[in-house]
Amino acid sequence: MCEGCNCNDERLEKIKEVIKECNGDKSQLIHVLNEVQELYGYIPTYVQKVISEELDIPMAEIYGVITFYSRFSLEPKGKYNVSVCLGTACYVKGSQGVLDKVKEILGIDVGQVTKDGKFSIESTRCVGACGLAPVMTVNSDVYGNMDPSKVKEILAKYE
Amino acid sequence: MKSIEELSEIRQRTLEEIKLRKDRNYTGKEKHVLVCGGTGCTSSHSMEIIKRLEEKIKEKNIQNVRVVRTGCFGLCARGPIIVVRPEDTFYAMAKVEDVDEIVEKHLVGGEIVERLLCKDIDGTAVKSLDDLNFYKKQHRVVLKNCGLIDPENIDEYIAFDGYKALEKVLTSMTPEEVIKEVSDSGLRGRGGAGFPTGRKWEFAKNSVADQKYVACNADEGDPGAFMDRSVLEGDPHSIVEAMAIAAYAIGATKGYVYVRAEYPIAVKRLQIAIDQAQEYGLLGKNIMGKGFEFDLEIRLGAGAFVCGEETALMESVEGKRGEPRPRPPFPAVKGLFGKPTLLNNVETYANITQIILNGASWFASIGTEKSKGTKVFALGGNINNVGLVEVPMGITLREIVYDIGGGIPNGRKFKAAQTGGPSGGCIPEEHLDTPIDYESLIAIGSMMGSGGLIIMDDSTCMVNLARFFLDFTVDESCGKCPPCRIGTKRMLEILEKMVAGKGQVGDVEKLEKLALNIKRSSLCGLGQTAPNPVLSTIRYFREEYDAHIKEKRCPSGECKAMTKVMIDKEKCKGCSACSRKCPVNAIQGELKQPFEIDQDKCIKCGVCIATCPFKAISRV
Structure with missing residues (x-):
């Protein structure tokens, strides 16, 4: 992990490559930010600076785009990001109860990270697996047909 | 090639x-x-x-x-x-x-x-x-290849008449003839509003410019809807082919598909399809040796519901904040990068190849007088057969819910269906026999929408449902225009008060007044339709609003602030099962004696109700 000092940052090299492929096309900003979000789990300020210089877009504009879209985050997420779907199909099947249980067990609210940096919680609007409603995901693992009583056991797997 | x-x-x-x-x-x-x-x-x-x-x-x-x-x-x-x-x-x-x-x-x-x-x-x-009842009343046009071919294999797509429509268009039809065929078919936009597709193509064709674009809206933001995703995952080439046909018809050489980044499988398969089409010379320069040029690029969204709105989508494709632009100028005149742009939804495009191959009159023979063809719905919520269905227009909601959907699970009763998601409205039991077409749904205060169809049983509180949708629109409002940014927030506050048992007489009228003004004065479709779920639940379930306000009672028992969980002393055997399960230790008592719930501690989660073997605990 290298935060901020820019030395031998492999991820940053990868991002620079992605930017290079854009050939200065500013309309690719969201594409670049998606890559950063994917790679880092958030969009650090020093990476924003690099994008700003390479694509010649003001920092303020980049900040504006980042904060507009819910997929982008300015803060790192936990090692395990627990996401509960609050889309309509999941909601009418009781996903709020699942989310409440996750919050209770982890002792944090939506958008927060546990002190040890292990877990973060997020609520999403439909992951598209409505056939499995209510749905909870931990990173890329999908848990369908959830109910609050299953939460503890699932989270324990990641302890 | x-x-x-x-x-x-x-x-x-x-x-x-x-x-x-x-x-x-x-x-x-x-x-x-x-x-x-x-x-x-x-x-x-x-x-x-x-x-x-x-x-x-x-x-x-x-x-x-x-x-x-x-x-x-x-x-x-x-x-x-x-x-x-x-x-x-x-x-x-x-x-x-x-x-x-x-x-x-x-x-x-x-x-x-x-x-x-x-x-x-x-x-x-x-x-x-x-033999499955689920499939008996379905009619697959858009989904014809889904579940039949390997979506990552272009040869399999070609085998079932793939790229034959493009071939027909390039070898034997003028752009005018293509547009006439689409117009005659009666196809209307499947994104929800139902604008005649042929007319849209005509507008874009009539715009004069050195560069035109075709674009595909695959930003399926309506929570609970997954029609477009399934088409892209199951039959991506049908979109590539249809967009090439559209480009030929309006005179465009470049296309963009705007897809949600939340759909990784769809994005991957669409990219594979584009790569394969390029390899086969079905995209690029001199397609099929006919001198026609067209190429396609994917642009990813990043989680903003408003980007499903056409002008916001274009801002986002250009890499900016997805804030809608005032119209006019309409995209057909000034769209992407300031150039004339044709934008259609995934499902609309998915119909095109079939219309070209089978003819406009074949397509027009399916459906009703004003709504032709089929509609794909993502059936979800409290229904047995959750899934993706494609039905001819004109079928009744009752047929979808009971014949295809298999009815409501757990012995519960049907209460309402929500179409059009946060922009639509609910359809109560009395309208179950309404035919599904654009006009009939508008007439009963709902809309076709993009295809999300959420079924709710009698445990759903309609006031809370309205609150849920408003919570969504407040969250997703881009903030550019005040009626949407502030107005929806005010509506949400009133609804939150109601579900917390603090509603006041006159609140419903306040909601209605706000709703009307927001609809009238918002810049884009998001704000103009955001109050719909509130208006339609007031229209059909006014008595539930009144119960919340006047009696401080939630008839369905969903609004926890207004319910108490009580143990029936007659039925309780004192087994202690509930007190052991209670997450906040609110239940106390002596074994073999009736237990009691400490109402101050109780969070009304309902775990005890589900636990009690004697059914002695209930919400009152």
């Missing part, structure tokens, strides 16, 4: 290999095992099933069987789905551990594994996919 002759040769050769998937009278020895690779089934491990199938088939050295990963079959509630063709055996909810038995018993022994067969709602096992 492939010539028309070469494409035709590929078509014939591949069709020979895969026609057994459609041919029920096939008598040869080949078998194809189709496994759903859509998001729903992938989430329940269909990819591991495919891997195990392939391993096992190799291990047993079975020669005449091919495993195919397909797109969505539709019946997501019973996933993962495995279908063996040509006999059309439908295995549902299969697990990796079941694979060995399927291979040994069915593929080697020729004997159906009865215990894994899909069961209909009444519990009878059905042998063939066609």
Whole structure:
């Protein structure tokens, strides 16, 4: 992990490559930010600076785009990001109860990270697996047909 | 680049290999095992099933069987789905551990594994996919290839008449003729508003410019809707082909597909389709040697509902904040990068190749007088057969809910259906026999919408549902225009007060007044439709609003602030099961004596209600 000092940052090299492929096309900003979000789990300020210089877009504009879209985050997420779907199909099947249980067990609210940096919680609007409603995901693992009583056991797997 | 002759040769050769998937009278020895690779089934491990199938088939050295990963079959509630063709055996909810038995018993022994067969709602096992009630009233046009072909194999798409419509257009039709065919078919926009597609194409064609664009809206933001995703996952080439046809018709050379980044499988398959089409010379310069040029690029969204609105989408494609632009100028005049742009929804495009191949009159023969063709719905919520359905326009909601959807689970009663998501409205039981078409749905205060169809049973509180949707729109309002940014927030505050038991007389009227003003003065479709769920629930469930306000009571018992959880002393046997399960230790008592709930501690979660073996606990 290298935060901020820019030395031998492999991820940053990868991002620079992605930017290079854009050939200065500013309309690719969201594409670049998606890559950063994917790679880092958030969009650090020093990476924003690099994008700003390479694509010649003001920092303020980049900040504006980042904060507009819910997929982008300015803060790192936990090692395990627990996401509960609050889309309509999941909601009418009781996903709020699942989310409440996750919050209770982890002792944090939506958008927060546990002190040890292990877990973060997020609520999403439909992951598209409505056939499995209510749905909870931990990173890329999908848990369908959830109910609050299953939460503890699932989270324990990641302890 | 492939010539028309070469494409035709590929078509014939591949069709020979895969026609057994459609041919029920096939008598040869080949078998194809189709496994759903859509998001729903992938989430329940269909990819591991495919891997195990392939391993096992190799291990047993079975020669005449091919495993195919397909797109969505539709019946997501019973996933993962495995279908063996040509006999059309439908295995549902299969697990990796079941694979060995399927291979040994069915593929080697020729004997159906009865215990894994899909069961209909009444519990009878059905042998063939066609026998399932879920499919009987469906009519697949848009989804014709989903669950039939490998979406990552262009040859399979070509085999079932793929790129034949593009060939027909390039070799024998003028742009005017293409637009006339689309106009005559009566196709209307499937994104929800229902604007005549042919007219839209005409506008874009009539704009004069040095550069024009075609764009596809695949930013399916309506929560609970997954029609477009399933088309992109199951039949991506149908979109590539249709966009090329549209580009030819309006005179564009470049296209963009705007897809949600939340749909990784759809994005991946669409990219594969684009790459393959480029390799075959079906995208690029001089397509099919006919001098027509068109190329396609994917642009990813990043989680903003408003980007489903056409002008906001264009801002986002340009890499900016997705804030809507004032109209006019309309996109057909000034769209992407300031150039004339044709924007259609995924499902709209998915109809195009069929209209070109089968003719406008064929398409117009399906559906009702003003709403032609079929509509795909993502059926979800409190319904047995959750999944993807495609029905002819004009079918009634009752048929969708009971015949196709298999009714409401857990012995509950149907209360309402929500179409159009946060922009639409609810349809109560009294309107279950309304035909599904654009005008009829508007008349009863709802809308066609993009295809999300959420069914709610009698445990759903309609006031809380309205609050849920407003919470969504407040969250997703881009903030550019005040009526939407501030108005929806004010509406949400009133609704939050109501569900907390603090509603006041006159609040409903306040909501209605705000709603009307927001609808009238918002800049884009998001704000103009955001109050719809509130208005339609007031229209059909006014008594629930009144109960919340005047009696401080939630009739369905969903609003926890207004309910108490009580133990019936007569029924309680003092077993202590509830007190052991209570997450906040609110239940105390002595064994074999009636227990009691400390109302100050109780969080009304309902765990005790579900736990009590004597049904002694209930909400009052």
